[in-house]
Amino acid sequence: AQKVTQAQTEISVVEKEDVTLDCVYETRDTTYYLFWYKQPPSGELVFLIRRNSFDEQNEISGRYSWNFQKSTSSFNFTITASQVVDSAVYFCALSEVMIMVVRPTNKLIFGTGTLLAVQP
Amino acid sequence: EPEVTQTPSHQVTQMGQEVILRCVPISNHLYFYWYRQILGQKVEFLVSFYNNEISEKSEIFDDQFSVERPDGSNFTLKIRSTKLEDSAMYFCASSDRGETYEQYFGPGTRLTVT
Numbered sequence: 001a002q003k004v005t006q007a008q009t010e011i012s013v014v015e016k017e018d019v020t021l022d023c024v025y026e027t028r029d030t031t032y033y034l035f036w037y038k039q040p041p042s043g044e045l046v047f048l049i050r051r052n053s054f055d056e057q058n059e060i061s062g063r064y065s066w067n068f069q070k071s072t073s074s075f076n077f078t079i080t081a082s083q084v085v086d087s088a089v090y091f092c093a094l095s096e097v098m099i100m101v102v103r104p105t106n107k108l109i110f111g112t113g114t115l116l117a118v119q120p
Numbered sequence: 121e122p123e124v125t126q127t128p129s130h131q132v133t134q135m136g137q138e139v140i141l142r143c144v145p146i147s148n149h150l151y152f153y154w155y156r157q158i159l160g161q162k163v164e165f166l167v168s169f170y171n172n173e174i175s176e177k178s179e180i181f182d183d184q185f186s187v188e189r190p191d192g193s194n195f196t197l198k199i200r201s202t203k204l205e206d207s208a209m210y211f212c213a214s215s216d217r218g219e220t221y222e223q224y225f226g227p228g229t230r231l232t233v234t
Contacts, residue, residue: 037225043209045163045225091163106151106215107176108223110163 002027004094006111013082014119021077021114023092029053034068034075035093035108045091051075082118089113122146124226126212132232133202141197141229143212152195153213153223154187156180163211169195202233 003026013019025034036048049059051068059066063080079086093108125144133139145152154166167177169187184200195214199206209230213223 035222043230044227045211047222047224050222093163106223107153107165107168108155108163108213109165112162 002029002094002096002109004092004109004111006090006092006114008114009112010115010117012117012119015084016081018078018080019082019116019118021079021090021092021116023075023077023111025073025075025092025094027094027096029096031096033095035095036066036075036077037091037093037110039089039091039113041088048077048090079116082116084118084120087116087118089115124212124214124224126210126226126229128229129227130230130232132234135204135233136201139199139202139231141199141210141212141231143195143197143226144193145195145212145214146216146224147193149214149216149224151175151215151223152187152189153215154197155211155213155225157209157211157228158205159208166197166210199231202231204233207231207233 005024008022011019032053034051038046038048049066056068056070065078067076075092091113092111095106095108124146127142131139150170152169155163156166157163164180165178167181167187168175172189186198188196195212209228211228212226215223
């Protein structure tokens, strides 16, 4: 069965600190996608990144970086020099890749989220 | 940039009433989804829809729920007889047929059952 675990329920940092959000996943599939979404106080889900299981290269986008380690089934997210606007709930999600099926689904399995509070 | 839209943004209904939540997916997308998020909890998959059929549904998606794509642009979620525990944010999402498997989410409809 697929499962995503975000052990950190809440994290509070002071502006300009670096912060890492942990994500550990379980799947029996060899091909899958991992995602991070941001949910600000306004409630919408904002896509941040997608990574497929064959691409273990770390990625950096501005102040955001992601560390994918297949050996430990982890896909951690680091915000460098955090800002107040980064305050949100961050969700990690997993999707299996359905190949050769009549009705593919590609549903997302979400973790429980990490509430990040960045204090000024 | 194309986006998924949902109406209404907030719906208040009485227990036992029927509600229909509406979504307009991105126009060239072929896969459609409904997810639910009870306040303060994680986002949960409800149902996926492809080629005018349900492709997968979760245990939450029981007989009181149904989905429809009535006119080629809208994608609706109907809850036939609402319960208090149906109060949640309902998100619609869509994705294209490519390799990206990225799901674009709508802004959500907050359903309050009283």
